[in-house]
Amino acid sequence: MDSQGGPYLNKRAVCSPLGAARLCQLALGCAVVAMVTHSAGYSGSYGVFCMAVWALCFAVSVLVFFLDATRLYSCLPVSWDNLTVTFAALATLMQLVLDPCPYAGCDVRNFRIAVTVCSIAATLAYGAEVVLCRARPGQTVVGYMATASGLLKVVQGFVACVIFGALANGSEYSRQAATIYCVVVYAVCFALTTLVVILTVCGRTKAVRCMPFERFVVVYTLLAVLLYLSASVVWPVFCFDSKYGSPWRPSSCPRGKCPWDSKVVVAVFSFVNLGLYIADLIYSQRIRFVSSHLPGHPRV
Structure with missing residues (x-):
């Protein structure tokens, strides 16, 4: 009471x-x-x-x-x-x-x-x-999503949705095995990010039994950095190199439905998410939070 x-x-x-x-x-x-x-x-x-x-x-x-x-x-x-x-x-x-x-x-x-x-x-x-x-520096908190690392998870998921939207807008990613690999990278990282958010919101962080949850977050984030780094290199090469695509926007390409435009959006936001995951990796090693299965209390 x-x-x-x-x-x-x-x-x-x-x-x-x-x-x-x-x-x-x-x-x-x-x-x-x-x-x-x-x-x-x-x-x-x-x-x-x-x-x-x-x-x-x-x-x-x-x-x-x-x-x-x-x-x-x-x-x-x-x-x-x-x-x-x-x-x-x-x-x-x-x-x-x-x-x-x-x-x-x-x-x-x-x-x-x-x-x-x-x-x-x-x-x-x-x-x-x-x-x-938002959790303040040096503060021990129950809510992981209130930390900088937790908030970055939300932004990463949002940026991934932008990437998926561009991929669905005639990006022609299925023409090359390398670009299909990039799509797999985006999907895997998005799925893992979503899993971390769901486990945290549902108060089930102890469901990861093989290691402490904060260590799991660091390991997964490092993996995401490596995967996004590879995708950020592979995607531009196989989309804009003259051997596989076009480095310049075709003059006959209609605005709003141009595959080249969609490829540019994917390339730009791949680098954006790479930067977000790098920042997340830095922050995630500095946080200390108390995991709980019980609903938290609202901050006021």
């Missing part, structure tokens, strides 16, 4: 910097969904994607706030600290890339400008939660 919040409701879910950030998320998310539904509108696959992201972020934010305010998160078989900071980090990235009006001549431009402003503000609100929950 929390003497500050009473026997049932958690007053700190509102009267704290973290609570204020979540209230801003709710208000801004509600405003965005309402304006898009009312007049801003959305169409096409990109518009549907944007609407789905806004609606999902808003719905999960409502659920997080409700569970925190009622303390019902203690009934969930997950690590609450890890779950909430993971969602906040992912929502920050997803909100950051949305642009509801990418083309000129919008009939409802004023509403779409308002949606853009609110979406940017929501990005800052989710980012504020990440900052408030």
Whole structure:
């Protein structure tokens, strides 16, 4: 029982910097969904994607706030600290890339400008939660996802999704065995990263019985660095060398559906993820956290 919040409701879910950030998320998310539904509108696959992201972020934010305010998160078989900071980090990235009006001549431009402003503000609100929950240097924490290494896992997974999107957009990766190898590297690293996040959020870090979880993270991250290093070399060679492809963009290649463009996106984000894994390797050797099977307590 929390003497500050009473026997049932958690007053700190509102009267704290973290609570204020979540209230801003709710208000801004509600405003965005309402304006898009009312007049801003959305169409096409990109518009549907944007609407789905806004609606999902808003719905999960409502659920997080409700569970925190009622303390019902203690009934969930997950690590609450890890779950909430993971969602906040992912929502920050997803909100950051949305642009509801990418083309000129919008009939409802004023509403779409308002949606853009609110979406940017929501990005800052989710980012504020990440900052408030982030573990400080030298701090021993229960929530691994609140550490720099844990947050980097979310970014790595997000960048991998960008790579997969480019691969699916006519990248022609199946033409060379070497580029197929690169796709396997991206898939394996993404799967391992996802596994680490799931084990942490579910409070099952002790499921890795062969070694301590923090050591497992370091070993896996080193493996990911080596794999991404190889892919970052192999992919550009077999896509842009004149023997296998074209070092320059073909003049006849249509914009938006050009395989060469997709190959460039994959190459650039391969180097981005390589840098993220290197940073993760550095940070993961410096953290010390307490693993637990029990749901964590929210930071306020």
